[in-house]
Amino acid sequence: MTSTPQIDQTVATVPPGAWAVAVSGGADSVAMLSLLRPRSDLSLRVVHLDHQTRQGASTEDARFVESLARRWNLPCDIGQLDEVEREIEQPNRNRSARFRAARIALFKRVVSGHQLSGVILAHHALDQAETILLRLLRGSSYVGLGGMSARSSINGLNIVRPFLGVSPLALREHLRAVGQEWREDQSNLSPAYARNRIRIVLQKSPELSRTLIEFGESCRALQAWTRRLSAPPEQLSVEALADLPGILAREQARRWLIARGSPAMSLEPKVLDRLIEMARDRSTPPRQHFPGRLLVRRKSGRIFVG
Numbered sequence: 001m002t003s004t005p006q007i008d009q010t011v012a013t014v015p016p017g018a019w020a021v022a023v024s025g026g027a028d029s030v031a032m033l034s035l036l037r038p039r040s041d042l043s044l045r046v047v048h049l050d051h052q053t054r055q056g057a058s059t060e061d062a063r064f065v066e067s068l069a070r071r072w073n074l075p076c077d078i079g080q081l082d083e084v085e086r087e088i089e090q091p092n093r094n095r096s097a098r099f100r101a102a103r104i105a106l107f108k109r110v111v112s113g114h115q116l117s118g119v120i121l122a123h124h125a126l127d128q129a130e131t132i133l134l135r136l137l138r139g140s141s142y143v144g145l146g147g148m149s150a151r152s153s154i155n156g157l158n159i160v161r162p163f164l165g166v167s168p169l170a171l172r173e174h175l176r177a178v179g180q181e182w183r184e185d186q187s188n189l190s191p192a193y194a195r196n197r198i199r200i201v202l203q204k205s206p207e208l209s210r211t212l213i214e215f216g217e218s219c220r221a222l223q224a225w226t227r228r229l230s231a232p233p234e235q236l237s238v239e240a241l242a243d244l245p246g247i248l249a250r251e252q253a254r255r256w257l258i259a260r261g262s263p264a265m266s267l268e269p270k271v272l273d274r275l276i277e278m279a280r281d282r283s284t285p286p287r288q289h290f291p292g293r294l295l296v297r298r299k300s301g302r303i304f305v306g
Contacts, residue, residue, distance in 0.1 A: 003035060003174055006166065013150070013162050016041035020077075020110050020119040022103070023048055023068070025061040025183035029122040030068065031171035032163060034180055036120070037072060046076040047110045047119065049084065049103050054187060061183050079106040096193070108157045118158025123148055124171060128164050129209040130198050132216045137198075141250065141269045146220035147213075226251040232259065236303040241279040249276045257290055260305050266291035278303060 003011070014036065021036065023029040023046050036042055046069040050062040062078050069076035084102045087109070092098045107119040128147045135144045152159050163171070175182060191197050202209045232252050241249055253272040258264055271291065277284050278298050286298040294305050 004170060007035060007170060007174065010162050010166055011035050011039065014039070014042065014120060014160060015117065017117040018043040018045070018115070019160070020045050020047045020107060020114075020116050022107065022119055022121050023065050024122075024185070025064045025068075026185055026188075027172050027175055027182040028124055028163070028168055030180060030182040031174050032120070032122040033068075033072075033074075034178060035174065037074070044074055045110065045114060045116060046074050047079070047107060048076070049079045049099075049106050050081060051099055051102075052081045054185075057186070061185070064183050077106075077110045079109075084109075096195075104154055104157065108155070111157060118160060120160045120162065122163055122171075123161045124163045124166050124168050125213060126168050126199065126202060126209060128216065129202050129212040130195055132212045133198050133202070134195060136212075137194075139269065141272075142219040142222050142247070143251075143254070145216060146223050147216035149220075222247070229255070232256040234304065236279070238279045238298065238301045238303060241276060241303065257292070257294070260292070260294055262290055262292035262294055275303070 016039075019042060021029075021033050021044050023033050025048070033044070033046065036044060046065060048062055048065040051058045066076050066078055079102075081099070081102055084106050085098075087105050088101055092101055110116070111118060132145055132147045135147075148161055148164060150161050150164055152161075187193075188196060188199075191200075202212075226248060229248065229252060232255055236252075236256055241252060244252060250269065250272045253275045254264075254267050257267055257272075257275065274288065275290065275296065278286070278288065278296070284298075288296050290296050297304055297306055
């Protein structure tokens with residue numbers, strides 16, 4: 001295996017065990033599979049979703065992945081978008097969100113069906129910079145601006161992203177060094193998608209990418225610090241919430257709403273600020289609705305659900 005000390009250290013961060021490996025057929029995921037494969041303490045199972053797009057090109061991607069897995073003697077699961085979406089109650093109309101939900105559904109099925117530890121994804125440093133800039137443009141709080149986590153969980157599915165600190169150029173250099181081919185998805189070049197437009201900008205400005213990644217690290221450090229707050233009680237003190245600095249007040253409001261049943265993805269800064277205003281401004285309505293069908297009330301110096 002031809003690699004660098006940085007990549008070797010990255011590969012070593014994957015916990016031993018049985019894992020699904022998401023392989024699209026592109027350079028990043030093929031390089032990741034190539035680098036993980038020699039580890040004797042990993043049992044890998046390739047998983048791929050055929051998005052049934054690009055006039056049949058996605059089917060060729062699936063065939064490439066299946067052939068690669070067979071050549072490397074790895075088990076492989078190929079899912080079709082229309083078949084996987086039958087498991088999703090309400091598919092998202094947004095194209096990117098729809099595909100992402102289908103991939104997660106397929107990963108969960110494979111991980112559960114084969115009793116795997118979780119799924120390994122090939123997101124790299126440029127993906128991280130893209131994510132942070134995209135969220136910044138959408139007005140995300142510091143929680144979202146931390147970017148993707150190396151380890152996370154979505155509805156019980158464990159996700160590992162070991163290559164967030166590795167550049168895509170290093171991954172392609174590895175593939176060229178070992179003579180391994182990959183597939184190119186031409187839709188990644190289309191300016192129709194916001195992420196693609198951002199990618200083009202960042203590819204022309206490596207310094208901006210590095211700055212965004214450093215910014216994301218600072219946001220994650222801030223998030224870790226704010227999480228040291230004590231768990232909010234079932235009923236919030238109006239005075240205590242009103243007296244907190246803005247960042248801490250938002251974090252306390254976010255944690256309180258999540259504990260009451262609000263979906264974390266719905267808690268944008270403007271939603272959190274509305275709860276904080278209930279504490280700081282007595283002229284605001286004392287009964288307000290929040291995500292998760294919560295009716296929040298303010299009475300006698302307390303904020304509670306009821």
